[in-house]
Amino acid sequence: MPPASPPADSSAVRARPQSIADLFWSFSMLALQGFGGVLAVVQRELVEKKKWLTLEEFVEDWAVAQILPGPNVVNLSLMIGDRYFGMRGALAALAGMLAFPLLIAVAMAALFAGVADTPQAQGALRGMGAVAAALVTATGLKLIGALKKNPMGTPVCWALAAITFVAIGILRLPLVWVLLSAGGVASLWAYRQLGKTRALGGDAR
Amino acid sequence: MPLHLTLTAADWLGMFVHFMSLSLLAVGGAITTAPDMHRYLVGEQHWLTEDQFTSSISLAQAAPGPNVLFVALMGWNVGVNAAGGLSTGVMAGVYGLMGVLIAMVGIMLPSTTLTFAAARWGHQNRELRAVRAFKQGMAPIVIALLIATGWILASSQGTPLENWRPWLLTAVATVIVWRTKLHLLWLLGGGALLGWMGWV
Numbered sequence: 001m002p003p004a005s006p007p008a009d010s011s012a013v014r015a016r017p018q019s020i021a022d023l024f025w026s027f028s029m030l031a032l033q034g035f036g037g038v039l040a041v042v043q044r045e046l047v048e049k050k051k052w053l054t055l056e057e058f059v060e061d062w063a064v065a066q067i068l069p070g071p072n073v074v075n076l077s078l079m080i081g082d083r084y085f086g087m088r089g090a091l092a093a094l095a096g097m098l099a100f101p102l103l104i105a106v107a108m109a110a111l112f113a114g115v116a117d118t119p120q121a122q123g124a125l126r127g128m129g130a131v132a133a134a135l136v137t138a139t140g141l142k143l144i145g146a147l148k149k150n151p152m153g154t155p156v157c158w159a160l161a162a163i164t165f166v167a168i169g170i171l172r173l174p175l176v177w178v179l180l181s182a183g184g185v186a187s188l189w190a191y192r193q194l195g196k197t198r199a200l201g202g203d204a205r
Numbered sequence: 206m207p208l209h210l211t212l213t214a215a216d217w218l219g220m221f222v223h224f225m226s227l228s229l230l231a232v233g234g235a236i237t238t239a240p241d242m243h244r245y246l247v248g249e250q251h252w253l254t255e256d257q258f259t260s261s262i263s264l265a266q267a268a269p270g271p272n273v274l275f276v277a278l279m280g281w282n283v284g285v286n287a288a289g290g291l292s293t294g295v296m297a298g299v300y301g302l303m304g305v306l307i308a309m310v311g312i313m314l315p316s317t318t319l320t321f322a323a324a325r326w327g328h329q330n331r332e333l334r335a336v337r338a339f340k341q342g343m344a345p346i347v348i349a350l351l352i353a354t355g356w357i358l359a360s361s362q363g364t365p366l367e368n369w370r371p372w373l374l375t376a377v378a379t380v381i382v383w384r385t386k387l388h389l390l391w392l393l394g395g396g397a398l399l400g401w402m403g404w405v
Contacts, residue, residue: 070316101270127400137355
């Protein structure tokens with residue numbers, strides 16, 4: 001089956017992975033930089049540096065990766081790999097994401113099991129944990145820029161975001177219910193707004 | 206206290222099936238299934254010690270790569286236990302790697318297959334109003350989810366008043382990542398160093 005073409009954008013020649021090997025090594029490099037979570041690195045490398053995706057495309061793909069079961073960044077790599085080189089691309093991206101980190105994690109488990117309990121190692125883990133929290137938060141803050149083009153309009157987007165933050169971050173409600181309720185209402189609203197722009201003759205891409 | 210287990214082929218198959226069934230429940234990441242893995246591996250089957258369970262999660266967090274690798278480390282530990290502990294050398298390695306393989310294929314296969322099919326369908330039908338509405342509607346929600354996740358991770362450090370140092374570190378690092386292009390590894394290295402020296 002031929003791979004689906006990347007999103008049409010007539011304005012410029014889009015950056016894209018050169019080959020399956022490029023995909024594998026790119027995702028390997030991403031994964032190896034991703035201490036304490038890979039998403040921040042994926043956003044920075046694929047959107048800001050390599051420019052394979054725009055911020056808006058990244059948010060759209062992230063929404064799909066997040067709603068489907070499985071590790072989110074692994075889902076994201078699978079989707080991006082498939083888009084450029086079909087199933088082989090998906091497998092290459094997946095392998096890149098997992099192969100080297102897996103070797104390192106097992107080596108750490110086998111070799112450093114004894115060191116992990118020292119106060120210094122525990123402290124280092126705590127310090128990295130504090131930074132990892134920052135990476136996740138900052139990635140979310142950066143993605144806010146993608147909402148400017150959202151057909152639901154800025155006030156509705158902010159309201160939905162605030163409700164979600166309170167439900168998950170403060171009230172700690174189960175994710176699945178928040179996704180189903182807030183996500184359901186939001187999707188219906190977006191459906192309605194997209195219909196309106198279409199009726200007005202506006203061609204929202 | 207290491208465990209010494211004898212695992213039959215049926216036991217390995219049981220672990221494989223259990224991980225496969227958790228795979229499709231892992232909405233929001235594999236870490237959301239950790240409580241059930243604990244119930245199964247530590248509580249019910251006694252294949253892992255409490256310490257092995259906890260260190261699998263913290264080691265995978267400390268290692269580079271996706272956090273799902275904690276599942277691989279649990280498989281590794283089950284395998285090592287089944288071999289009779291790390292002191293058995295090559296045996297432990299072989300059994301450990303078998304555990305890694307079974308755990309990882311189990312947790313990944315169903316979810317990746319579903320993601321592959323669903324995402325491909327979604328991409329091929331990306332001009333459909335319903336598909337666009339879903340993605341656009343979900344956008345503010347998944348962005349807020351990320352910020353909430355960061356908040357939850359930071360909150361695990363205790364309250365800002367009592368543990369102001371890790372909170373300060375998180376706050377400063379957030380602004381740096383958000384506003385500058387400083388390489389992320391510098392920040393992680395800096396955090397690790399501050400922690401190593403006992404400041405955090």
